[in-house]
Amino acid sequence: MRTAPEAHFPSDYRSGRAAFLAACKAAGLSAITRVHPKAEGRDGKPLFLDTTSVGAREANSALLLISGTHGVEGYFGSGVQSGLLQEGIAAAVPKGAKLVLLHALNPYGFSWDRRVDEDNIDINRNFVDHSNPPTNEAYAALSEWIAPKDISPEAMKAANAKLRAYAEAHGAFALQEAISKGQHAFPDGLYFGGQRDSWSSEMLRDILREELAAVKKLIVIDFHTGLGAHGEGEMISEDLPGSAPYLRAKKMWRARVKSNEAGESVSAPLTGTIDKAFAAWMKGCELTFAALEMGTLPTREVFSALRHDNWLHRIAGAAHAAALRFLRAASGGDPLWDVDAVEGRAADLGPASDAPLDARAALRALPPLIKGYWRLGAKFGPQAVVDADFGATDVFTVMPVAEIEPRYLEYFACDRAAPLAA
Numbered sequence: 175m176r177t178a179p180e181a182h183f184p185s186d187y188r189s190g191r192a193a194f195l196a197a198c199k200a201a202g203l204s205a206i207t208r209v210h211p212k213a214e215g216r217d218g219k220p221l222f223l224d225t226t227s228v229g230a231r232e233a234n235s236a237l238l239l240i241s242g243t244h245g246v247e248g249y250f251g252s253g254v255q256s257g258l259l260q261e262g263i264a265a266a267v268p269k270g271a272k273l274v275l276l277h278a279l280n281p282y283g284f285s286w287d288r289r290v291d292e293d294n295i296d297i298n299r300n301f302v303d304h305s306n307p308p309t310n311e312a313y314a315a316l317s318e319w320i321a322p323k324d325i326s327p328e329a330m331k332a333a334n335a336k337l338r339a340y341a342e343a344h345g346a347f348a349l350q351e352a353i354s355k356g357q358h359a360f361p362d363g364l365y366f367g368g369q370r371d372s373w374s375s376e377m378l379r380d381i382l383r384e385e386l387a388a389v390k391k392l393i394v395i396d397f398h399t400g401l402g403a404h405g406e407g408e409m410i411s412e413d414l415p416g417s418a419p420y421l422r423a424k425k426m427w428r429a430r431v432k433s434n435e436a437g438e439s440v441s442a443p444l445t446g447t448i449d450k451a452f453a454a455w456m457k458g459c460e461l462t463f464a465a466l467e468m469g470t471l472p473t474r475e476v477f478s479a480l481r482h483d484n485w486l487h488r489i490a491g492a493a494h495a496a497a498l499r500f501l502r503a504a505s506g507g508d509p510l511w512d513v514d515a516v517e518g519r520a521a522d523l524g525p526a527s528d529a530p531l532d533a534r535a536a537l538r539a540l541p542p543l544i545k546g547y548w549r550l551g552a553k554f555g556p557q558a559v560v561d562a563d564f565g566a567t568d569v570f571t572v573m574p575v576a577e578i579e580p581r582y583l584e585y586f587a588c589d590r591a592a593p594l595a596a
């Protein structure tokens with residue numbers, strides 16, 4: 175049965191996963207589920223990476239389809255996987271071959287509508303030797319303009335002017351490469367490749383061992399969105415034109431194949447990608463790899479969304495953490511009020527001894543209401559929860575009425591004998 179393609183696109187991670195598992199079941203396939211050991215979904219529930227496979231264990235040729243490497247791009251890949259299953263791909267797998275579907279490689283990012291994982295790692299930049307990671311000096315030089323700490327319109331205008339100046343001096347493609355190639359030195363920046371293997375990277379290696387150990391010929395398609403013209407698909411190869419894997423890709427996918435290493439593609443050359451990881455893992459095998467990149471919005475808008483997302487999750491929270499640490503230290507950190515946030519949602523504010531010395535800066539970062547509570551003698555909990563839906567940081571605050579200084583009560587013209595002071 176064929177359905178309009180858009181009907182397969184899920185509305186969120188949870189419904190994408192449900193559709194994938196239902197499609198597996200309807201096709202008579204079982205799924206293997208790997209539970210994320212620490213991150214939770216936006217709905218506070220556990221996150222899973224699911225796989226299913228068709229064909230013999232000892233098959234020596236296989237097709238692997240990966241969705242959700244960049245979490246938020248999972249809408250597309252998940253929809254394709256469920257759609258293929260519903261349209262009967264399982265029955266079409268040739269004898270002696272194997273099909274493996276990997277659903278939501280980065281379930282945290284899919285659930286939270288983020289490109290990166292729970293540690294801000296870009297999975298498709300994470301496959302490097304972490305004892306000797308590649309360097310990206312151009313990113314380092316531009317880091318404060320790529321991931322600005324201040325996103326007011328004036329500050330963004332100034333940051334964009336710096337990036338434009340770089341593009342004018344070195345070319346627009348050099349700027350794209352500086353930003354997106356991958357970097358390992360700025361954990362709160364964009365396109366951060368991590369300083370260790372991510373959970374998703376470990377799981378991918380595990381799936382390779384479990385499902386594809388006997389394979390001699392492997393085709394991988396990793397589904398992505400966000401680069402290129404709206405609705406246009408490009409099969410990005412990291413192999414050079416003329417090489418055997420590039421020619422195999424061309425034979426299958428023809429003009430859609432573009433090498434980013436050779437500057438043919440909408441993507442700049444990248445470091446630490448899944449393509450490079452498979453090339454290293456599958457040495458001696460016939461590997462044909464493509465990242466299928468579908469264009470959505472103009473690059474400028476996609477980049478702007480990534481910067482704002484990064485600011486919300488990595489920068490705004492950190493600024494509040496310093497201010498809230500100050501508050502806690504300044505209010506005496508009463509153990510009576512050490513109330514933890516909901517398990518798994520807490521953004522630890524760090525030890526009180528890390529309180530910023532600059533009280534002025536801390537107070538500037540706090541909203542007037544919180545400052546008011548502090549001056550009245552409020553106590554603050556040791557943890558906060560960043561609420562991405564509301565763009566707010568919540569902290570447990572309690573105001574023991576008996577401890578309000580008399581001069582404030584007098585200021586508010588309260589009768590001190592009233593029940594308020596009881």
Ligand SMILES: [Zn+2]
Nearest residue numbers: 244247398399
């Ligand atoms: Zn992507």
